[in-house]
Amino acid sequence: MRADQYIRQQIANYLNGLGVEISEDKVPLERPKLAEHGDLASSVAMELARTLRRAPRQIAEELVQKISWDPFYVASVEVAGPGFVNFRYGAGYLRQAVREILEAGEAFGRSDWGGGKRIQFEFVSANPTGPLNVVSARAAAVGDVLASLHEAVGYKVEREYYVNDAGRQVRLLGQSVSSRYMSLLGLDEPFPEEGYHGDYVKDLAREIVESYGDKFAKMPAEQRHRELAQIALEKMIAQHQEAMKAYRVQFDVWFRESKLRESKEHEKVLAYFAEKGLSYEKDGAIWFRATQFGDEKDRVLVTREGEPTYFLVDIAYHRNKFERGFDIVHDLWGPDHHGYIPRMKAAVQALGIEPERFQVSIIQQVNLLRGGELVKMSKRAGQIIEMKELIEEVGVDVARFFFLMRRISAPLDFDIDLAKKQSDENPVYYVQYAHARICNILRYAEERGVSLPAEANLELLREPEEFDVVKKMLEYPDVISGAARFLEPHRLTTYLQELAASFHRFYHEHRVVSDDADLTAARLELTRAVRVVLANGLKMMNVTAPERM
RNA sequence: GCCCCUAUAGCUCAGUACGGAUAGAGCAGCGGUUUCCUAAACCGCGUGUCGCAGGUUCGAAUCCUGCUAGGGGCACCA
Numbered sequence: 197m198r199a200d201q202y203i204r205q206q207i208a209n210y211l212n213g214l215g216v217e218i219s220e221d222k223v224p225l226e227r228p229k230l231a232e233h234g235d236l237a238s239s240v241a242m243e244l245a246r247t248l249r250r251a252p253r254q255i256a257e258e259l260v261q262k263i264s265w266d267p268f269y270v271a272s273v274e275v276a277g278p279g280f281v282n283f284r285y286g287a288g289y290l291r292q293a294v295r296e297i298l299e300a301g302e303a304f305g306r307s308d309w310g311g312g313k314r315i316q317f318e319f320v321s322a323n324p325t326g327p328l329n330v331v332s333a334r335a336a337a338v339g340d341v342l343a344s345l346h347e348a349v350g351y352k353v354e355r356e357y358y359v360n361d362a363g364r365q366v367r368l369l370g371q372s373v374s375s376r377y378m379s380l381l382g383l384d385e386p387f388p389e390e391g392y393h394g395d396y397v398k399d400l401a402r403e404i405v406e407s408y409g410d411k412f413a414k415m416p417a418e419q420r421h422r423e424l425a426q427i428a429l430e431k432m433i434a435q436h437q438e439a440m441k442a443y444r445v446q447f448d449v450w451f452r453e454s455k456l457r458e459s460k461e462h463e464k465v466l467a468y469f470a471e472k473g474l475s476y477e478k479d480g481a482i483w484f485r486a487t488q489f490g491d492e493k494d495r496v497l498v499t500r501e502g503e504p505t506y507f508l509v510d511i512a513y514h515r516n517k518f519e520r521g522f523d524i525v526h527d528l529w530g531p532d533h534h535g536y537i538p539r540m541k542a543a544v545q546a547l548g549i550e551p552e553r554f555q556v557s558i559i560q561q562v563n564l565l566r567g568g569e570l571v572k573m574s575k576r577a578g579q580i581i582e583m584k585e586l587i588e589e590v591g592v593d594v595a596r597f598f599f600l601m602r603r604i605s606a607p608l609d610f611d612i613d614l615a616k617k618q619s620d621e622n623p624v625y626y627v628q629y630a631h632a633r634i635c636n637i638l639r640y641a642e643e644r645g646v647s648l649p650a651e652a653n654l655e656l657l658r659e660p661e662e663f664d665v666v667k668k669m670l671e672y673p674d675v676i677s678g679a680a681r682f683l684e685p686h687r688l689t690t691y692l693q694e695l696a697a698s699f700h701r702f703y704h705e706h707r708v709v710s711d712d713a714d715l716t717a718a719r720l721e722l723t724r725a726v727r728v729v730l731a732n733g734l735k736m737m738n739v740t741a742p743e744r745m
Numbered sequence: 746g747c748c749c750c751u752a753u754a755g756c757u758c759a760g761u762a763c764g765g766a767u768a769g770a771g772c773a774g775c776g777g778u779u780u781c782c783u784a785a786a787c788c789g790c791g792u793g794u795c796g797c798a799g800g801u802u803c804g805a806a807u808c809c810u811g812c813u814a815g816g817g818g819c820a821c822c823a
Contacts, residue, residue, distance in 0.1 A: 229760085229769070239765055242803075252803085277766045278803075323823070365823065390822090481821050492747080492819085499821040506823045534749050535818045560750065561817075602758075605750060607816070609757070614772090620785060621772060629785050640782045682762060690759060693771080704778090704787040723782095745785065 198670075199269045199289050200225055200236060206263050207240060216244065227671075234274075234282030235667060241279040252279025290666045291654040297669055297725040305676045305732055310350030316517060317343045319528035320440070321358040324432040325369045327396055328439050328583040330562045331530055334608060336583075337599035337737075338559055338685055339528045340445045344736050345680035345688075354448045354522070357440070358513065361429055362454040363506065368392065369432075370425025374417070376401035377424060381410050385417070394580070400428045439584055443592055444738045453509060461512040462504050465547075466497060474546050484511075489542035511543040518549050526555045534558045557683055560607045562599075567613065590615040593739045597624040600737055601689045623693055628742050630696035631734065633703065634727040635743040641709045641720060652717035661702040662722060668698045669729045676736070685737075692733045699726050 204223040211218050228237045241256035248255060256275040265273055268288040276282050297304050319339025322332045340355065347353045360366075372391035376398050378384065391397075404412075404427060412420045433450075440447060456462060466482070469475040474485050480500040484507075487494055497508040517525045529536070537556050544554040564571040564581055571581060587595050594615045601623070602608045614621055657663070671691065679687040708719040734741040 224763080224765090226763090226765085228766075230767075233766070237766085242765075245803080280766065325823095360823070363823080479821080483821090496821045501821080503821085505821065510823090531750075531817050533818085533823090536823095537749090558749075558817095606758090607751070611757080614757090618785065622785085623771070625785050626771090629783085633783060633786080637782050644782090678762090684762095686759085690770085697770090700786055701788095703782080704784095707782065709782050745783080 197269075199283075199285055202266070202269045203236060203238070203283055206265070207238065207259065210259060210263050211240075211244075214248075216247070228280075228282070233276065233280065234272075235285045236283040238281045238283075239279070241275075241281060245279070255279065256281050285663075285667065287658065287663070290663050290670075291657055293666055293670055294654055294657070294722055294725045297728055298721065301728055302732060302735075304728060305672045306348045306350075307673065307677055308350035309677065310346060310352075312350060312352055313523040314352045314354070314521060315346055315524040315526060316354045316356055316520075316522045317346075317526050317528065318356045318358055318517075320436075320445075321360070322436065323360050323365055324429055324436060325360075325365045326392060326394060326432070327580070328436055329580050330564060330583055330586055330610065331559070333443070333583040333586060333595060334562050334599040335528055335530070335559050336440060336443055336445050337596045338604055341600060341685045341688070341737050342526075342528075342557075342680070342683060344738070345676060345685065348736065349677050349680045355446065356449045356451055356517075357436075357447045359433060359450055359452045360506075361433065361452050362457050363509070364503075366425050366429060367421065369397075369428055370421040370423075372397050373400050373404070373424045373428045374412070374421050377404055378413065380405050381413055383413060397428075400431060403431070404428075439587075443583075443587060443596070451513070453513070456509055456512050456516065457504075461516060462509045465508060465512045465515060466504075469497070469546065472546070484508075484543065484546070486539050486542040489545045491538045491542040495539050507539065507543075510540065511547070514540065514544055514554070515547050518544075518547075518553070522553075524553050524555060526557065528557050528559055531558055531560050557604060559604045563607060563609045565609055565611045565613075571612075586610075586612075593628070594622070594624050596737055596739050597627075597689060600685050603684060603686050623689070624739070625745070627689075627692045627696045627730065627734070628740070629745055630699050631727065631730045631741045632743060632745040634699070634723055634730070637703075637708050637723055638720070638727070641716070644709065646709060646716055646720075647713060648717040648720070649714060652721045653714055654718050654721060656715050656718040657722060659702075659706055661698075661705045662719070665695075665698045665702050665722065665726060668695050669725060672729050672733070688733055688737060692730065695726070695729060695733070699730075 201220070204220040204225055207223045208218055208220045211223075223238065224240050224243060225236055225238050228234060241259065242252040244255055245252040253275060256279045260273050260275055260281060266286070268286045271284040271286045273284075274282050317339050320328075320332050320335050322328050343353045343355050368388055368391055371388040372393075375385045375387040375391065380401055404424065408427075412424060415423070437450065466475070469484060474488070475497060476483055476485070481496050482498040483494045484497050485494055495507055496505050497511075498504055514525065527540075537558075540556070541551055541554060545551050564586075590598075590612065598610055598615055599608065618625060620626065657666075672695075675687050675691045679685055702722075706719070708723055709716050731741045
């Protein structure tokens with residue numbers, strides 16, 4: 197049993213005996229900010245003061261006296277301040293934790309409160325009409341880790357990437373490439389008004405000239421646009437897939453919008469809405485009654501030109517997802533899409549799906565800093581820093597870690613200079629170094645042929661720095677479940693830095709491998725446990741845990 | 746105008762879900778630590794109108810209301 201559970205149980209039992217009805221999980225218990233306030237503290241006496249009509253300190257004193265505290269879990273209990281009850285962990289409990297962490301290994305920190313429910317995370321889903329930008333890099337890191345966190349707490353998870361390989365944008369890509377293609381061949385074709393200006397379009401055109409020559413120049417413009425669009429599209433999608441692979445994101449499904457269109461799934465939605473009276477015709481367009489489901493205005497499904505809107509196809513896409521049997525569908529979108537949430541939620545409801553099963557997180561923007569200055573990016577001028585360039589410059593580990601350091605709802609400043617520094621200013625190395633350092637200690641012990649007793653005597657662990665490390669490790673399962681539940685992967689980076697710090701402190705104060713074989717054995721166990729937790733945490737983020745640096 | 750996000754130390758940020766004690770880290774600055782398992786480490790020193798104003802409460806960075814500033818969004822684009 198966990199010590200916090202034990203304490204809650206004792207308090208709840210005692211209070212129930214007094215006639216106060218309180219369940220274990222309602223007993224307030226928190227980790228105090230100040231070390232002098234103990235390892236755990238309860239404000240229960242203050243909260244009960246009113247109902248019991250007694251002074252909080254008096255209630256606290258009695259509670260402390262009347263309950264017989266098992267010294268295995270609780271080394272000391274005291275009343276402090278206005279009526280807090282402060283607890284310190286028993287040494288036995290802390291020592292046992294070391295053993296439990298080692299036994300659990302990769303399973304340490306995992307739980308099953310997800311109950312095997314199926315959840316899908318859809319993220320990145322960048323248009324294949326251009327290169328991936330740094331926002332996609334953030335989304336990729338965040339989505340991947342949120343998915344992993346949910347796996348760790350007992351969900352069955354799928355990662356999906358939606359490929360918008362159809363519609364207006366793709367036509368524009370075809371026209372843009374065609375124009376560049378023609379001019380490479382010395383021919384003239386006007387550049388489309390809202391075409392894509394980036395250099396990558398010229399690169400695509402050049403590649404196509406190299407592989408196909410002037411084959412497309414002779415065909416009718418419309419056919420050329422179509423065929424070039426397809427070729428360019430596949431090249432872009434392949435690039436995106438390579439980028440994700442290099443970034444260590446493994447998508448289960450790359451879902452193509454064109455598949456939906458081919459199987460006419462959007463038309464089925466249309467028919468369904470028409471049948472249910474959820475759509476109507478106005479000004480030559482077909483509209484969805486989104487206002488019936490809380491959106492601020494009705495939305496167009498089919499334009500006056502008879503073309504399905506992105507929204508309509510997206511509704512079909514979401515219906516398709518739910519038909520695949522997910523209990524929860526979770527989308528990660530960019531900040532420019534937040535206005536889109538009410539209408540998608542409305543649509544999901546209109547399809548008869550419980551709205552709680554559809555969740556959206558908005559990932560805020562990324563500001564790149566170089567030399568302390570904001571790097572200006574303009575999509576129109578084709579001036580952007582691609583995800584690929586950034587990764588090449590700073591490395592996958594650093595990029596992932598940096599993108600995970602902030603709350604997803606906050607814009608993130610990515611300091612390229614800091615990311616490139618291999619020094620103490622860079623938090624990634626700080627954490628990785630702790631892991632490498634541990635591996636080095638273990639190697640050293642092995643090389644020296646340290647002879648260890650069969651079973652380490654953990655009673656020899658008694659230094660405050662040793663216990664501090666254990667206490668920090670004990671926080672890990674809560675960090676994982678909290679990060680998953682509240683969609684806050686940054687808790688993991690913050691935590692790993694704290695764990696690394698507490699290990700570095702321990703390392704500095706005490707020798708692990710010494711002439712005292714028993715003590716060495718005990719400390720090697722502790723050290724191995726820290727390695728487990730650091731490795732688990734880094735693995736969760738898909739950041740490498742180096743054995744030497 | 747309406748909606749979303751953000752505002753905490755010189756800088757970058759935790760802490761806000763579920764209100765608790767003297768609001769914490771890292772970096773930058775200054776000073777120190779290595780005959781010893783990696784100094785990519787450790788230790789010490791300073792700083793706060795928690796954006797502002799009210800309210801609720803024994804207690805508010807945290808909850809409520811109203812403001813202010815910055816960013817983003819409000820398409821028959823995606």
